[in-house]
Amino acid sequence: MKRTVVWILGILTIGFGMLSTSDATPASAAVLSKRILCSTFPIYQITRNVTLGRDAVSVELMLPAQLGCPHDYALTPRDMQKLSQADVLIINGLDMEEFLEAPLRKARTKLRVIDSSTGIQDVLWYAEEHDNDHMHSKKISTGEKAAGHAHDADMHQHEGINPHLFTSPKMAAKLAMNIAAELAKVDPEGAAIYAKNARQYADKLNALADDFAALGKTVRNNRIITQHGVFDYLARDMGLEISAVVQAHAGQEPSAAEMLEIIRMAKEKKVAAVFTEPQYPARVGQTIARESGILTATLDPVATGPENAPLDYFETIMRQNMVILKETLGTR
Numbered sequence: 001m002k003r004t005v006v007w008i009l010g011i012l013t014i015g016f017g018m019l020s021t022s023d024a025t026p027a028s029a030a031v032l033s034k035r036i037l038c039s040t041f042p043i044y045q046i047t048r049n050v051t052l053g054r055d056a057v058s059v060e061l062m063l064p065a066q067l068g069c070p071h072d073y074a075l076t077p078r079d080m081q082k083l084s085q086a087d088v089l090i091i092n093g094l095d096m097e098e099f100l101e102a103p104l105r106k107a108r109t110k111l112r113v114i115d116s117s118t119g120i121q122d123v124l125w126y127a128e129e130h131d132n133d134h135m136h137s138k139k140i141s142t143g144e145k146a147a148g149h150a151h152d153a154d155m156h157q158h159e160g161i162n163p164h165l166f167t168s169p170k171m172a173a174k175l176a177m178n179i180a181a182e183l184a185k186v187d188p189e190g191a192a193i194y195a196k197n198a199r200q201y202a203d204k205l206n207a208l209a210d211d212f213a214a215l216g217k218t219v220r221n222n223r224i225i226t227q228h229g230v231f232d233y234l235a236r237d238m239g240l241e242i243s244a245v246v247q248a249h250a251g252q253e254p255s256a257a258e259m260l261e262i263i264r265m266a267k268e269k270k271v272a273a274v275f276t277e278p279q280y281p282a283r284v285g286q287t288i289a290r291e292s293g294i295l296t297a298t299l300d301p302v303a304t305g306p307e308n309a310p311l312d313y314f315e316t317i318m319r320q321n322m323v324i325l326k327e328t329l330g331t332r
Contacts, residue, residue, distance in 0.1 A: 034187060037062050037086035039097050040070060041305055042166035042314070043116055043175070047090055049201045049311050050180045054190045060086075061307075068279035068303045069164070069230065073099045086111060088186055090179060093117035094163035114182040116175045117165060124162040124232050167301045168233035169209040169318060173202035208315055212238050215322060220330035221272035225262065225288065227280055230301040238325075243271050246285050253284050266292035273328045275299045297328045 034057035038044035044061040051057050062082050063070055075083075083089070083103060091097045093115040104113070117123075165171035180198030184191035216222070216238030224240055228247040235242050244262045246254060254262065265271075266288065273295040276285040282298065289296035302317045310316070 034058065034088070035086050036060065036088045036090060036183075037082055039063060039089065039091045039100070040303070041065050041067070042172070042303060043090055043092050043179075045302075045305070045309060045311070045314055046116070046166070046172060046176050046201075047179055050176055050183065050194055050198050051190075052193075052197050052311065054187075054193045056190060057187065062089075065307050065309070066304045070096065070099060075099060075103060083111075088112045088114060088183070090114045090116060090182075092163055092166070094123065094161045094165070096163040112186055114179060114186075116178050117163075118178060118182075120165065120171065120174050120178070123165070124229075124236070126160045126162055126229060162229050162232050164230045164301070165233060166303075167230055168237050169205040169212065169314075170237055171233050172314070173205040173209070176201050176205070204315060208318060209237055212318075212322060215326060215331075216240060218331045219272075219325070220332050221270070222329070223269055223271045224329070225266060225271055225274040225285070226299075227275065227277040227285060230277065230303065231275070231299065243269050246274070246276075246288065247280070259284070259288060262288055263291045266294060272330075273297060275328075277301060277303075279304055295328050297324050299324060 036047060036051070036057055036059045038047050038059065039062050041061060041063070044059065044065075047059050051059055060082065062079055063073065067073065080103060087110060089111055091100070091113065094117045104111075165175060176198045180194035183194045187194075212234065219238075219240075222238075222240045223243050224235070225244045225246065226235075226242055228245050232242060234240075244265055246262070248254070248258075266274075271292065271294055274285045274289040274292070276282040276296065276298050278298055278300050282296075286296050299321045300317050302314050305313050305317075
């Protein structure tokens with residue numbers, strides 16, 4: 001459900017399902033001190049690449065670099081201090097930063113919010129169906145959502161958007177271009193630098209996306225189980241089938257009944273492997289793999305990283321993921 005926060009910046013309306021500043025009047029470059037705050041580690045890394053060489057700006061990460069996806073995050077006084085000192089806030093969007101809704105109401109009027117996801121098409125939505133005994137989680141595309149879904153009368157369905165665009169190199173390239181375009185409105189003098197950097201970075205990411213797509217066409221078994229919905233966009237790029245997720249909600253372990261259902265399904269569909277994430281304990285995923293008689297391995301969605309990660313950290317980790325996928329799923 002979208003919630004709308006009306007916030008005075010000239011006149012700026014932020015739809016909190018899809019925050020957008022594209023219609024706001026650009027602020028003068030001379031007015032802003034160019035302190036850019038990024039909500040999450042992936043957005044921070046993309047923004048660092050986009051602003052490379054622009055000395056008039058400083059880029060800071062708001063949340064801890066090792067936090068991961070901040071689905072249930074509560075802001076600290078230090079976070080609030082960073083927010084109060086920033087001139088620009090760049091967010092992931094797609095409801096990732098629901099915890100910022102109340103603080104943004106109280107934010108200084110000069111704070112400019114950039115939603116990196118604005119305008120990106122073909123996002124994925126979760127559909128969670130509840131019956132009397134179990135919860136079933138699946139993903140649906142934008143087109144399927146528009147067409148509606150048929151389900152039994154005894155099923156209750158709840159939907160939510162999948163905000164994890166950053167794990168897909170193809171989508172991350174679009175985030176970079178969006179960030180560059182919006183920063184150019186805030187800082188017109190740096191527009192050429194932002195555009196050049198974003199284009200170069202997007203080219204690298206799209207080349208990486210092509211390599212993932214090529215690998216997806218050669219894997220011997222494309223059916224997998226993942227920790228939660230963080231890899232849905234990458235799986236779509238590669239043509240992988242996510243048969244189940246260990247955690248329907250990130251950080252919430254499945255019940256014994258849900259684990260048994262995943263194990264049954266894994267055997268029935270002849271799933272290749274369970275992939276855990278370094279940001280979460282691997283015990284449940286490993287148990288499911290062992291009881292199903294299938295392989296398990298760890299894939300890193302790069303939701304976290306070192307405080308001073310190199311600019312190519314995303315590409316490096318994702319290429320390591322590519323090796324793991326090839327070794328685990330096998331190739332034809």
